Amino acid sequence: MSKDDDVVQSNKPAGGWGSLKGIASISVEASASPTALDTLRRMNKPGGFMCNSCAWPKPKNYSAFEFCENGAKAVLWELTTDRCTPEFWDRHTVHGLRSWTDHELEKTGRLTHPLRYNAEHDRYEAVGWADAFNDIATELNALEPESAVFYSSGHAGLEASYLYALMARLYGNNNLPQSSNMCHETTSVGLKKVIGSPVGTIVWEDLEEADAFFFFGQNPGTNSPRFLHPLKDAKKRGASIVTFNPIIEQGLVAFVDPQSARDMATGRETKISDQYHQLSSGGDVAAIMGICKHVIEADQAAQRNGEERIIDVAFIEKHTQGFDRFLASVEAAAWEDIEAGSGLTRVALKEAADTYMAAERVIGVYGMGLTQHTHGSVNIGLLVNLLMLRGNIGRPGAGVCPVRGHSNVQGQRTVGIAEKADLVPMDKLRELFDFDPPTEDGVNIVEMVEGLLAGTVKASICLGGNLLRAVPDQHRMEDTWTRQNLTVMISTKLNRSHLYPGKNAYILPCLGRAEVDEQATGPQAISTEDSFSMISGSTGRRSPASEHLKSELAIVAGIAKALLPPNPKVKWDEWTADYSQVRDLIEQTYPDDFRDFNQRLFEPGGFYRGIGAHERIWNTPEKHALFTTPEKLTSLGFDPGPGRYSLLTMRSNDQFNTTVYGYSDRFHGIEGTRDVLLMHPDDIERAGFEKGDVVQLITDLDDGVDRRLGGLVVTPYRIPPGTVASYYPECNVLVPVTHHDELSKTPGSKSVPVRIERERA
């Protein structure tokens, strides 16, 4: 048998019956309420609630089922009938639960009561809300404001997020790191640097007009499945899709539309990618330089022959700076270095360049495959270069499309969750709330971790998320996390972060997105901003999982009211009673973005906030879009060599970040386990391993810290030599906190230098 016969792979299309089976099995696994499927029908439609999963936009003309496998799983997981009540702690200690998997922890069900940690018994116990708020306030007031951090994961709506950021500033700091610090911070910083916009430039209509999509390190089949519908339509009208990804992602190969009765009955697949380039991890800088080199060569040939130019000279002259320098670097780049850096041939890159040049309108799509590298912001600069060569930005059917993660991760940034003071209209806050906002920058996630390790961070408040499991250097964090004076987690389900309580520790359970949010003036709506900067209202209608839950906004206001001195301009109770008052404040703070916020809340498809770069307005200091010149032909922060691999931390189709729904990653062909190490068959042979060997990964960085993860089964896989892959979040113990993008400090989770040792055959 040839070693290729051993290679694990999936040939399942995205969507299709597999996605319905996926939804059905999660419905059982989550013990979802029998009426949960009715709730799914109201999802992502005006008057309904907005998906609590990813940030992919909702079309204006929605279909009967405007949800995907991913969203359905997230909702069913939230609408479980399982409950994690205070009695659970009669049977379990916090230390005892540390051996549980992420899946088992969340599987205990929805949290029902506010809880306080009792160190003597090593358990959480029920506590009244008022006591919890007062105790938290006492602890925070005993600290210097700079030693407390207010983290948020991108779930909470705009209203709660605005108040959360206001609370931190009234308390006295800008310590407002967010999950995007581990995710698209490279976009917020890198894209802003080159086009003056921290977010993508396209809107829904552009998807309908593009002639070609170039995918760099984004996986729609798993992470934003509703994207597959406009891609299917694009393929129908003859558009091309070109993909760059070290791993074959089935969603980028083929799709059977689960919403089309015909496709489902006949199994008719839409082929997604016309070209699939399996580049090496971190190979994008070289790959894009190669495509640009072909384009420039074609342009020079056209010039020589007196033909129409290939590059958009008028756009480059009027709108950009730095082109000449970039041109010189493209000319200087040698093909052999481009091939070595990308792992792709010159011929393959020519094929991509030809498709790029043949298309009138091109959209560049990207995700974590570009952002999570030590030179992630260079990746993004180069993708923008490629688009700018032919004026593919700020015109219909063209632009740059970073696909965001959490449903409101982008919106939280828009309304003030920002650790950088100059991103926030502090004058407006001063005027509205009659105080002096802090002017010093706060900490991002990397700086928070450094602060925890140094002992300068003494309290963490977490609005959602599972920070301890999502951050780099997880083992080092576990120790230091418990040394804090205070940890507060606002959560829906039990997770690993709860098992490392600070000296004073609280779990505050909140309502889910699909649940009725009843306040003094009646049921409330909240709002979110998607990847296309569209703002949509969301109204939950389900009965809350427990009568003791509060909304995220009410919890934030409850802490704030106990924490802060009275201020006649700051009306926590009134705002909690009526969220439309908070929307008025958001509009007053950001009048350009949120004009007539309350009136426009339920516009189909949401209302557009408006992005400068979409109109070719470049809000950079230079007032132009900037070409980036790379220093090296790689986005890796280390030199790979024999025995030294680049580890890519990946997502399964059966997880949402640290929430592990189950163990069926059908798109990667991995079933029943997450403890795998995917390797190229030649690498397996060279290393002297065999399929099925159990190995450990050791981070190959000489900084005196021993980072290792064992128990991984060697699995032959279609992955480039030199690149290996294993699942996130398990691999977070291997990611050094210092291993991050230079500009934005986003951890380099897609290229961690590792060695591999055999544990047993």
Ligand SMILES: Nc1nc2c(c(=O)[nH]1)N[C@H]1C(S)=C(S)[C@@H](COP(=O)(O)OP(=O)(O)OC[C@H]3O[C@@H](n4cnc5c(=O)[nH]c(N)nc54)[C@H](O)[C@@H]3O)O[C@H]1N2
């Ligand atoms: N089901 C599900 N949906 C999710 C999530 C989830 O965990 N599960 N998470 C949500 C969140 S918060 C986010 S941010 C998004 C994440 O969504 P994505 O941005 O799609 O994130 P990943 O799957 O981590 O990585 C994307 C792709 O990058 C590829 N890649 C890795 N290294 C490289 C490289 O060097 N170059 C290139 N070109 N590609 C590379 C990987 O193989 C992978 O296919 O999804 C959101 N939606």
Ligand SMILES: Nc1nc2c(c(=O)[nH]1)N[C@H]1C(S)=C(S)[C@@H](COP(=O)(O)OP(=O)(O)OC[C@H]3O[C@@H](n4cnc5c(=O)[nH]c(N)nc54)[C@H](O)[C@@H]3O)O[C@H]1N2
């Ligand atoms: N190695 C590696 N590390 C990574 C990544 C990677 O690709 N590789 N990806 C990074 C990325 S892109 C991200 S975004 C981060 C994610 O980091 P986080 O956002 O911190 O983590 P999540 O897993 O999304 O958080 C899950 C928890 O959120 C809570 N929750 C769920 N719904 C709600 C809600 O509606 N309200 C509230 N208050 N809580 C809720 C539940 O208690 C659940 O346990 O991880 C990052 N870490």
Ligand SMILES: [Mo]
């Ligand atoms: Mo993310």
